[in-house]
Amino acid sequence: MPPAARRLITATPSLALLLALAALSGCDGAPAPGPTAPAAAAPRSADPAANRIEDDVRALAGDAMQGRATGTPGFDRAADHVAARFAEAGLQPAGADGSWFQPVPLLRATIDAEGALLRVTLGDDAVELAFPEQFLPLPDFNRPESAVDAPAVFVVQAVHAPGLGHDDFAGLDLRGKVAVILGGAPDHFDDDRRAFHGSLAEKLRAVAARGAVGAVLAGTADDEVRTPWARIAADRDRPSMRLRGEDGRGVDTWPGLQVVARVGAAAADTLFAGGDRSTARLAADARAGRGRGFDLPVRLSLAVWTRVDVLDSRNVVGLLPGSDPALAHEYVVHTAHLDHLGIGADVDGDRVYNGALDNALGVAIMTEAARTLASASGRPRRPQLFVAVTAEEQGLLGSQWFADRPPVDGALVANINIDMPVLTAPSRDVVAIGAGHSSLGPIVDEAARGLGVRVSPDPFPEEAAFVRSDQFSFVRRGIPAVYLDGGVEPADPERDPRVAATWFMRNCYHRPCDQADLPIHYDDAARLARLSARIARGIADADAPPTWNEGDFFGEWFSRPPSTGR
Ligand SMILES: [Zn+2]
Missing domain, CATH: 3.50.30.30 (Glucose Oxidase; domain 1)
Known part of the structure; x- marks a missing residue:
């Protein structure tokens, strides 16, 4: 999540959020023990997908990556890690000159x-x-x-x-x-x-x-x-x-x-x-x-x-070719931002802003979704691009560069984005932000039904997350998109995911304590990866690409030619 965007929007916190905050008195400032404060790490999962995601989070959010700030060696090390994982997952490089990387000039x-x-x-x-x-x-x-x-x-x-x-x-x-x-x-x-x-x-x-x-x-x-x-x-x-x-x-x-x-x-x-x-x-x-x-x-x-001054960064881009030659030029794009804030002000003796939830976890989930699709028996009809984007925290820049100048020949027809799912309390559901704007809504619902997971409405609609992460770079190009997030319905009656998310936002969001020792529920992360893969397949296998709903604000606004009049 970009800090600038967060500042630029004037919204009133919801009653639910205020109530959740009220229940957490004394939590402002350094992390204090609360109902959802970091506890003992969850045991290793029985699900290999969950363990792969955990391994990636621990690597990407490790101190060796130095907080993955755009334009730093730590970011480039993280990009190399993702490229290697894309290769293992069965993707092909789809960046510049046969590489895994699309240069992003800044x-x-x-x-x-x-x-x-x-x-x-x-x-x-x-x-x-x-x-x-x-x-x-x-x-x-x-x-x-x-x-x-x-x-x-x-x-x-x-x-x-x-x-x-x-x-x-x-x-x-x-x-x-x-x-x-x-x-x-x-x-x-x-x-x-x-x-x-x-x-x-x-x-x-x-x-x-x-x-x-x-x-x-x-x-x-x-x-x-x-x-x-x-x-x-x-x-x-x-x-x-x-x-x-x-x-x-x-x-x-x-x-x-x-x-x-x-x-x-x-x-x-x-x-x-x-x-x-x-x-x-x-x-x-x-x-x-x-x-x-x-x-x-x-x-x-x-x-x-x-x-x-001039700076260069890069997006990591992997391709899974589709099975239908007639649809070979219609790409489904998966995104998760790889950058975070790097080294910053000391908080409780820690200066590395590791960004475990924001957004090592999203990248790891996207990588697992790639692996799921690449290793399935039949490939999706349309090709899929997996992009770990740079400079999201600077204003969605890596995704904007990608959406404006895709390194492939063809059209981008849909975007599935994952950014900072706060999976620190187990849930029964998922949230699909923005799905209701387009024909992606029924596809998401169908995919969730197939997994036996519910889709909940955005718990904080006034935060307007749909315009605040990388999917918006695609929306601006007229491309329907969905932003997948963690759920809000407790799977454990003692631990409310909304309270856990609020606790995280208050105490660790954009701070050094957003790191891999948070009690991340990797089974829920694996479920999100499976859901993402099913949604992608639903999009890829449909006869027609997704469309905006009739009369939708975003669909109409961004299909008009830009002019001074709008
Ligand atoms: Zn952020």
């Missing part, structure tokens, strides 16, 4: 504190905000030094959702101005639309397309309940990454936006100086769908200095 950027400026001018008065206490510029992948001075326009949440009759840009001219934006999307949007339109990337795309020369994201106290400003500010030296296109420039970097900055809630009212409404009031109106944009009386001066 840019890496960090801001230089010295160049950071945000000045608000109202008439003869000018106020400079304090860096990083009050504002943080985002890195500029296009220029080492960038500055802009322009009038400001408030564009509410920068949401244009024609299907819902909502347009924050109505009557506004953004050309040559700095757009001042609130996070999130209106409360009455459904979870998927709220998450999609609430993402910072979509907001920046929308204001850049309308001619803005800069953008400022105004924080609110509500935003900072979820992610405190201090944590955002503390992350300012962590590099950002973008794909590096054939022209050497960053992909999705909107060069027309000279500077983009965030302003913390404590200083956001400065942006609205000279008016009669506070940021909190404007944000409340925006959430209620009553927001109206307007020209602000202030001018904004923004500057940022950025250090950009």
Whole structure:
């Protein structure tokens, strides 16, 4: 799961989540013994598939892999391990030049504190905000030094959702101005639309397309309940990454936006100086769908200095050819991200962010699904690609590169993604996020029935996980996808998987204690691998490739030609 995506979405935690958290008093901070805290490791399984998955998790999440950060030797060692396991599973190399690897070119950027400026001018008065206490510029992948001075326009949440009759840009001219934006999307949007339109990337795309020369994201106290400003500010030296296109420039970097900055809630009212409404009031109106944009009386001066360097990583790609020559150019794609966060800040004497659940486990499950399909007596009709992708934590970059530039000749017709299944309490079911958007839904249900496992609805729909992991790179290309996750129905009445997942998110998610000594239920992992293989077979053997449901938001949005109008 990428940390950035987690921050960019404004969602209210569900009641269920809050109740689960309330039941876990005193768990914030270091892991504390709770009902689902790491206990003695489960005994070795009687199922060889479970043991293979465990061996892979222990290898990929071992300290020798150094946390598998994109662009590091530890990641490359992990990629070599996966390639060897793909070969053992019976796959063929399907990367560049007959290798297992698809090169993924990247840019890496960090801001230089010295160049950071945000000045608000109202008439003869000018106020400079304090860096990083009050504002943080985002890195500029296009220029080492960038500055802009322009009038400001408030564009509410920068949401244009024609299907819902909502347009924050109505009557506004953004050309040559700095757009001042609130996070999130209106409360009455459904979870998927709220998450999609609430993402910072979509907001920046929308204001850049309308001619803005800069953008400022105004924080609110509500935003900072979820992610405190201090944590955002503390992350300012962590590099950002973008794909590096054939022209050497960053992909999705909107060069027309000279500077983009965030302003913390404590200083956001400065942006609205000279008016009669506070940021909190404007944000409340925006959430209620009553927001109206307007020209602000202030001018904004923004500057940022950025250090950009070139970086190369790779996806690991294995192929299982299909059995039907007529369908040889229609690929089913399996993905799981291999990267994690590498070496970071010391927590309780540990600096290696091993990423056992996130996502050594997903890669191991995908590898086992490959082995299941490759060793079956009859091959699926359509070919299958298995891809351990890089740079997911940096914004789904490896999967985006793969979906945009597949190293095979043909069409990608479906994606099955596995990311961070929290299998630390045994369950009776699985969760198939996003299956309900397409004809993959009935295929998943059929596959689950065949295994005697139930399919539960997404327990945290407001988290909108469907737009937040690698499957979304395929969805953006119009390709139906499903994100398989662990279940929520307890198989052991003493241990609730939802509580276990909440405990993990609070204590070990993106921390050094996401490591192989967690009590991972490898039998459930093996079941997920079998389910994934059955779903893949269901897709591969059908006469027609999967389709989006009639009127589905994602199906419709991403089948339109991109234009400034959407
Ligand atoms: Zn993650």
